[in-house]
Amino acid sequence: MPSVALHTHVFDRVVRAVARANGMPGMRYAYVPQPVMGKTPDELRAYVYGVDPINKRPVMQMVVEGLTRPFDDSELQKTVYERATPRLVDAPGSEEELQQYFIDNNWTDYLPIVLPTEERVANMLACTSHKPDEVVGRMRPTLFREAWEYTVEKVAVNAVMAGARPEYFPVILALAAAGMSARGSTSSSAASMVLVNGPIRHQIGMNSGIGAFGPHNHANATIGRAYGLLSQNLQGGSVAGVTYMGSQGNGYSFTNLTVAENEEASPWEPFHVERGFKASDSTVSVFGSARHTAFTLGVRERHWQDHVRHMLLGMDPVEQPLFVLDPIAARLFKQRGGFETKRQMSEWAHDLARMKASEFWDYQLVQNYVYPRATFGEEPLATYLKAADDELIPMWAPEKIRIAVVGGETNGYWRIYGASHSKTVSVDDWR
Amino acid sequence: MTGAAIERLTVLNPMGFPPSVSPKPMAPRLDSLDDKTIFLVDCRFDDSELLLKQVQGWFDEHMPNVRTEMVRLSGVYHHDDPELWQHIKANGQAAILGVGH
Numbered sequence: 001m002p003s004v005a006l007h008t009h010v011f012d013r014v015v016r017a018v019a020r021a022n023g024m025p026g027m028r029y030a031y032v033p034q035p036v037m038g039k040t041p042d043e044l045r046a047y048v049y050g051v052d053p054i055n056k057r058p059v060m061q062m063v064v065e066g067l068t069r070p071f072d073d074s075e076l077q078k079t080v081y082e083r084a085t086p087r088l089v090d091a092p093g094s095e096e097e098l099q100q101y102f103i104d105n106n107w108t109d110y111l112p113i114v115l116p117t118e119e120r121v122a123n124m125l126a127c128t129s130h131k132p133d134e135v136v137g138r139m140r141p142t143l144f145r146e147a148w149e150y151t152v153e154k155v156a157v158n159a160v161m162a163g164a165r166p167e168y169f170p171v172i173l174a175l176a177a178a179g180m181s182a183r184g185s186t187s188s189s190a191a192s193m194v195l196v197n198g199p200i201r202h203q204i205g206m207n208s209g210i211g212a213f214g215p216h217n218h219a220n221a222t223i224g225r226a227y228g229l230l231s232q233n234l235q236g237g238s239v240a241g242v243t244y245m246g247s248q249g250n251g252y253s254f255t256n257l258t259v260a261e262n263e264e265a266s267p268w269e270p271f272h273v274e275r276g277f278k279a280s281d282s283t284v285s286v287f288g289s290a291r292h293t294a295f296t297l298g299v300r301e302r303h304w305q306d307h308v309r310h311m312l313l314g315m316d317p318v319e320q321p322l323f324v325l326d327p328i329a330a331r332l333f334k335q336r337g338g339f340e341t342k343r344q345m346s347e348w349a350h351d352l353a354r355m356k357a358s359e360f361w362d363y364q365l366v367q368n369y370v371y372p373r374a375t376f377g378e379e380p381l382a383t384y385l386k387a388a389d390d391e392l393i394p395m396w397a398p399e400k401i402r403i404a405v406v407g408g409e410t411n412g413y414w415r416i417y418g419a420s421h422s423k424t425v426s427v428d429d430w431r
Numbered sequence: 432m433t434g435a436a437i438e439r440l441t442v443l444n445p446m447g448f449p450p451s452v453s454p455k456p457m458a459p460r461l462d463s464l465d466d467k468t469i470f471l472v473d474c475r476f477d478d479s480e481l482l483l484k485q486v487q488g489w490f491d492e493h494m495p496n497v498r499t500e501m502v503r504l505s506g507v508y509h510h511d512d513p514e515l516w517q518h519i520k521a522n523g524q525a526a527i528l529g530v531g532h
Binding site: 001002003004005006007008020021022023024026027032035036037038039041044045047048049060063064067068069070071075076083084085086087088089092093094095098102107115116117118121139142143144146147148149150151153154157158161229233234235236364367368369371372373376 | 437438439440441442443444445446447448449450451452453454455457458459460461462463464469475476477478479481482483484485486488489493494503504505506507508509519520523524525526527528529530
């Protein structure tokens with residue numbers, strides 16, 4: 001059926017790239033100015049009755065012609081083609097030339113890389129039993145884009161570039177196997193978060209204590225950086241305006257909030273054990289949509305519940321809250337609330353974090369991502385949609401509120417990240 | 432005096448493997464929109480419905496012999512909606528989708 005897609009103008013390059021990759025270079029589209037969100041009916045009318053900012057012709061002329069003008073030969077060109085990726089970079093070069101070459105090809109995060117020579121990649125590959133040509137997975141920057149495939153060797157190349165040591169490689173392979181990009185294209189500038197559990201933490205010297213989230217540990221830093229580099233390169237790029245549309249960008253993306261859980265100091269069972277793994281298993285858990293952070297000190301006797309409620313109400317309701325507690329704070333929460341398990345604390349937070357229904361449904365991200373599901377009957381969202389404007393409804397289901405213990409007990413600080421758990425993957429499978 | 436020779440390094444390409452591209456046939460365009468039904472598909476992203484209402488208003492004003500019908504995806508914009516596509520195919524002759532991004 002003839003169709004035309006209406007887009008906002010900032011997505012022009014993305015639209016054309018996606019149409020080409022889907023074998024439809026002749027796809028018809030028209031553009032209105034960005035943004036649509038927040039505009040009055042009169043302003044939107046002016047968009048529609050106005051000029052397409054990309055094609056410089058009336059928007060509705062583009063629409064009508066898009067449905068009626070026959071395709072010419074150039075639009076119907078057969079677009080069958082294979083796109084190979086060579087194993088080696090085309091030409092050898094000096095260290096300086098190749099550093100620049102990698103930057104020019106958008107293969108780095110603009111910090112210097114370790115050049116992936118054959119010897120370095122071979123050393124990385126020696127730390128897994130998996131063959132270099134084994135396919136690890138597929139990845140893409142967003143759900144509507146094509147997924148690219150990658151092998152163990154390709155993951156190793158990116159691990160070398162990040163400066164990772166070969167003994168970290170099973171963790172990096174597990175991250176790649178999760179198939180979740182740390183370089184998502186979303187305009188919301190989401191980063192990822194990585195939580196490592198089990199014996200591997202000690203075997204490779206990861207930090208779960210003082211300074212764990214910061215630049216204070218080689219394994220944390222380079223595993224997190226490797227996750228970012230492998231995501232951008234193995235999925236086919238993360239180029240601003242083409243394969244990355246994060247409006248503001250995100251500093252978390254450099255090393256992707258990569259830490260180990262402080263299992264030994266936690267009053268509860270480790271994160272991976274909650275998900276069915278044994279304590280003796282080594283795993284990596286991937287969280288997506290990491291953007292916002294709330295923090296405070298202590299769990300005060302008088303108003304601790306008020307403090308937590310206000311922090312949760314300050315989060316965007318679409319992203320799931322992840323409590324990251326220093327062990328001192330974790331023990332205080334256990335003491336104040338009598339939480340014997342993390343699940344009990346999650347249920348308490350679920351009851352605590354309630355918002356007026358009218359306010360909840362008015363959030364733009366709720367409109368985009370939650371409201372559509374509610375209107376077509378998904379429970380309990382459909383019931384919440386029927387709530388009176390002033391009725392308090394929960395912001396998150398209890399199973400969406402997660403807890404991890406990280407920190408070195410220099411003080412009882414704690415944070416709530418907006419970061420949604422995607423997957424927990426075995427590291428042992430990639431040794 | 433000459434300096435030491437600069438070492439030439441051979442390095443591996445870090446990019447993954449893209450899928451091959453296969454052409455998809457494009458639907459023939461219509462001779463005219465007169466007396467046709469066009470579905471306006473609300474992708475439910477960032478107030479797209481409000482923009483499409485203005486598109487509908489334009490047709491009412493400028494091409495009153497075109498019938499327009501607003502429909503919305505049954506879920507979030509990145510989920511496919513085969514039932515809706517079937518409905519549009521059975522009941523209309525063209526579609527305008529918005530707002531894509």
